[in-house]
Amino acid sequence: PHVSMCVSCPDFEKAAKVVLPLKSYVYASTSANSGLSLRANLDDWGRINFRPRVMRNVGDVDTRRSIFGHSSPYPFYISPMGTLGAIHPGAEPEVVRGAVRKGIHAVISTASSKQVDQIWQRFEDEQKTLGNASPTRLFYQYYMPVDRKRAIDLMHIVKKCGYKGLWITVDTPVLGKRTADRVLQAEEALAVGIAEEGTVEWETGEENAFAPAMGGRVVSGQLSPHTTWEDLQWIRKEWGGPIVLKGIQCAEDAKLAYEYGVDGILLSNHGGRQLHTAPSALMTLLEIRTYCPEVIGKLEIFLDGGLRDGSDVLKALCLGATAVGVGRPFMYALAAYGSQGVERCVDVLAEELSTGMRLLGVTSLDQLIPEMVNASRLLNE
Numbered sequence: 014p015h016v017s018m019c020v021s022c023p024d025f026e027k028a029a030k031v032v033l034p035l036k037s038y039v040y041a042s043t044s045a046n047s048g049l050s051l052r053a054n055l056d057d058w059g060r061i062n063f064r065p066r067v068m069r070n071v072g073d074v075d076t077r078r079s080i081f082g083h084s085s086p087y088p089f090y091i092s093p094m095g096t097l098g099a100i101h102p103g104a105e106p107e108v109v110r111g112a113v114r115k116g117i118h119a120v121i122s123t124a125s126s127k128q129v130d131q132i133w134q135r136f137e138d139e140q141k142t143l144g145n146a147s148p149t150r151l152f153y154q155y156y157m158p159v160d161r162k163r164a165i166d167l168m169h170i171v172k173k174c175g176y177k178g179l180w181i182t183v184d185t186p187v188l189g190k191r192t193a194d195r196v197l198q199a200e201e202a203l204a205v206g207i208a209e210e211g212t213v214e215w216e217t218g219e220e221n222a223f224a225p226a227m228g229g230r231v232v233s234g235q236l237s238p239h240t241t242w243e244d245l246q247w248i249r250k251e252w253g254g255p256i257v258l259k260g261i262q263c264a265e266d267a268k269l270a271y272e273y274g275v276d277g278i279l280l281s282n283h284g285g286r287q288l289h290t291a292p293s294a295l296m297t298l299l300e301i302r303t304y305c306p307e308v309i310g311k312l313e314i315f316l317d318g319g320l321r322d323g324s325d326v327l328k329a330l331c332l333g334a335t336a337v338g339v340g341r342p343f344m345y346a347l348a349a350y351g352s353q354g355v356e357r358c359v360d361v362l363a364e365e366l367s368t369g370m371r372l373l374g375v376t377s378l379d380q381l382i383p384e385m386v387n388a389s390r391l392l393n394e
């Protein structure tokens with residue numbers, strides 16, 4: 014179908030299914046174990062309701078939101094997803110092109126198919142084409158390498174490029190059990206799309222630790238399972254910019270993150286791909302509201318997982334999220350239509366968002382408050 018026929022997020026998945034080789038589709042869509050967390054991510058948004066206000070003059074709405082001071086036209090960004098070369102030959106640079114054209118932020122994965130500085134170069138080129146008028150900024154998702162020197166080298170390369178924040182993924186000390194991947198032995202298919210040259214060019218000329226990034230069992234040996242809260246000290250010193258912990262899944266860790274002085278937390282169960290029956294980010298946010306509400310407003314709070322409609326985004330913001338990440342819809346859009354698909358996906362979400370705001374009775378995102386949602390059904394079960 015023509016890209017304009019995609020009018021809501023699920024349409025991109027249908028289109029992608031037609032064009033993607035089975036193994037690539039499985040890589041994108043797979044989840045851990047029997048898939049309960051993935052389903053919870055999708056379903057929980059539908060289990061809370063709005064409490065809309067009416068007659069509030071909603072002629073004009075302002076959908077802008079900033080992440081660490083970087084303004085974006087919308088309160089959603091593109092989540093980091095590895096190995097996009099297995100999805101589209103343009104891989105990460107193609108996503109960046111779509112993002113820059115729409116002005117939204119994107120987080121680039123350590124497990125990317127293209128090198129981190131190649132992706133940055135593409136970002137700059139696209140920016141230049143638009144007269145540097147796009148508010149898009151890139152952030153970097155960081156998988157801690159086992160080797161400390163490599164960890165620091167990578168961080169320095171990322172910083173030198175100009176990425177604006179480090180999203181440290183903390184829910185992946187080891188890779189979860191990707192059931193469908195295993196069944197189809199998707200690792201082999203992925204090897205084709207993964208990092209021709211690796212994430213960065215190591216001066217030693219050794220094979221890059223991230224080259225066989227997200228290929229299932231291949232990656233397990235490359236991730237560091239040894240990371241602790243104490244590591245934040247040297248990471249902060251070496252990085253020197255905003256740090257977000259990606260994959261906070263309970264109130265205690267949200268509180269710890271605040272005490273350790275990180276700049277943001279991202280509530281996430283990794284798209285349901287890690288711990289079997291981990292909570293949806295929405296559940297974690299509700300838990301934080303109950304057990305450590307004091308962190309809300311002190312940290313930037315992000316969440317991701319299962320957001321498939323602008324109204325889901327609004328619910329997250331009502332409950333205190335600064336902004337949200339959207340993953341698979343952009344991946345499927347990329348698969349089927351390249352950067353045009355990414356742009357279309359932004360438009361789809363943006364329209365749902367502004368329509369939702371009007372119907373909810375708000376004209377700016379600051380007006381979204383917890384009283385605008387009823388989560389009692391989810392909380393009382």
Ligand code: FNR
Pocket residue numbers: 040041042054092093094095096122123124154182227259281282283284285317318319320338339340341342344
């Ligand atoms: C991911 N995700 C992910 N996260 C991360 O920190 N580093 C990574 O390399 C990847 N790679 C990746 C690949 C694929 C195919 C998927 C689907 C997901 C997780 C991602 O950042 C995000 O947490 C979820 O995808 C959000 O859920 P939705 O929007 O996909 O439901």
